[in-house]
Amino acid sequence: MSQIQALDQTYIARTYGRFPVELVSGKGSIVKDTEGKTYIDMGSGIGVTAFGIADDAWQKAVTDQLGTLQHMSNLYYTEPCARLAELLCKKTGMKKVFFSNSGAESNECAIKAARKYAAEAKGPEYSTIITLKNSFHGRTLTTLAATGQEHYHELFQPLTPGFVHTEAENIQELQDLVKTHKVAGILVECIQGEGGVIPLSEAYLTAVQKVCQEQDILLMIDEVQTGNGRTGQLYAYMNYGLKPDIVSTAKGLGGGLPLGATLLGEKVQDVFQPGDHGSTFGGNPVCCAGALSILSRLDDEFLASVKAKSEYIFDSLKDVPGVKSVTGLGLMIGIETEKPAGEVVRACLEKGVLCLTAKNKVRLLPALNIPMDVLAQALAVIKETV
Numbered sequence: 099m100s101q102i103q104a105l106d107q108t109y110i111a112r113t114y115g116r117f118p119v120e121l122v123s124g125k126g127s128i129v130k131d132t133e134g135k136t137y138i139d140m141g142s143g144i145g146v147t148a149f150g151i152a153d154d155a156w157q158k159a160v161t162d163q164l165g166t167l168q169h170m171s172n173l174y175y176t177e178p179c180a181r182l183a184e185l186l187c188k189k190t191g192m193k194k195v196f197f198s199n200s201g202a203e204s205n206e207c208a209i210k211a212a213r214k215y216a217a218e219a220k221g222p223e224y225s226t227i228i229t230l231k232n233s234f235h236g237r238t239l240t241t242l243a244a245t246g247q248e249h250y251h252e253l254f255q256p257l258t259p260g261f262v263h264t265e266a267e268n269i270q271e272l273q274d275l276v277k278t279h280k281v282a283g284i285l286v287e288c289i290q291g292e293g294g295v296i297p298l299s300e301a302y303l304t305a306v307q308k309v310c311q312e313q314d315i316l317l318m319i320d321e322v323q324t325g326n327g328r329t330g331q332l333y334a335y336m337n338y339g340l341k342p343d344i345v346s347t348a349k350g351l352g353g354g355l356p357l358g359a360t361l362l363g364e365k366v367q368d369v370f371q372p373g374d375h376g377s378t379f380g381g382n383p384v385c386c387a388g389a390l391s392i393l394s395r396l397d398d399e400f401l402a403s404v405k406a407k408s409e410y411i412f413d414s415l416k417d418v419p420g421v422k423s424v425t426g427l428g429l430m431i432g433i434e435t436e437k438p439a440g441e442v443v444r445a446c447l448e449k450g451v452l453c454l455t456a457k458n459k460v461r462l463l464p465a466l467n468i469p470m471d472v473l474a475q476a477l478a479v480i481k482e483t484v
């Protein structure tokens with residue numbers, strides 16, 4: 099074991115099971131370890147480095163800002179955060195943005211916005227947030243409560259009250275819950291990511307939206323993983339023609355720097371007043387400058403290239419021995435394999451391809467601009483490994 103690996107194991111809290119590889123540098127979709135071995139990165143830091151490692155335009159935007167003003171408190175105006183909020187609203191039709199630093203925080207803000215809106219519109223007892231079984235919304239105590247997977251909850255009771263979980267695709271159960279609970283909002287991922295890359299049906303999501311509209315319940319979409327071009331649309335809800343009241347996002351937005359955003363639609367645009375919410379680091383100018391460089395490039399032509407790469411992946415994995423099914427949308431792909439997913443991922447790592455897992459699936463979240471030849475190489479390795 100290397101010295102760094104030993105230091106890490108001695109001093110870092112044991113929340114992660116790491117692979118025995120220390121990565122030092124990279125460019126685009128290729129990363130290098132301490133031994134000089136190169137890998138094709140099919141995980142992009144769990145969907146974070148949207149344009150790969152050290153993308154030129156992103157790097158210039160970030161370093162230019164870094165040399166100008168690296169941080170300022172939210173007591174003052176700064177340009178990158180105002181421009182990014184404008185771009186997010188122009189591209190989505192949402193009205194206002196709150197910036198934070200992670201996916202969990204973007205959901206925390208969504209939940210606070212929903213509770214305050216419902217308290218004012220219908221009464222403070224309307225505080226329940228409905229989420230789906232098998233969902234993932236983060237690791238803070240409140241977003242854990244939102245997460246519909248018991249095994250994450252067990253050791254950390256009591257969690258924030260006011261969350262109920264319903265089975266995906268069961269619209270009857272949702273309609274019943276809305277009658278028996280005083281509901282502020284419904285929070286869903288259009289494609290359950292950590293839950294195993296499971297897309298929800300358009301029929302179900304449309305029915306959820308209808309329930310929300312009829313009862314003045316807020317439709318909240320968690321786009322932390324699916325957002326920012328990942329699914330071939332700017333946000334995954336756009337694949338379904340939905341009109342959410344609140345959208346939370348993070349991961350790919352900053353292109354590799356920590357940035358979360360909660361987008362507030364018409365109903366909730368004025369729900370927050372000074373003092374209601376805040377973040378010391380939220381809207382950091384360096385992170386926002388990086389995000390501007392990412393978001394401004396996610397135009398229709400680029401999104402079409404994401405869809406084309408997606409089709410190529412689905413085609414390549416058709417009728418491959420060892421592959422039981424392939425799910426997902428855009429460059430968010432889940433591969434159900436005959437071998438255990440963890441075994442496949444370890445074998446791919448040895449052969450120089452970094453993949454992820456999601457439950458029982460091998461999960462691919464490559465950089466959105468991964469070159470076709472690099473993608474083909476990675477798929478060849480994955481196919482021979484499964």
Ligand SMILES: *Cc1c(COP(=O)(O)O)cnc(C)c1O
Nearest residue numbers: 200201202234235236291322323
């Ligand atoms: C990753 C993820 C989160 C949590 O994001 P963090 O940045 O780790 O807090 C929340 N929701 C979804 C759908 C995610 O994929």
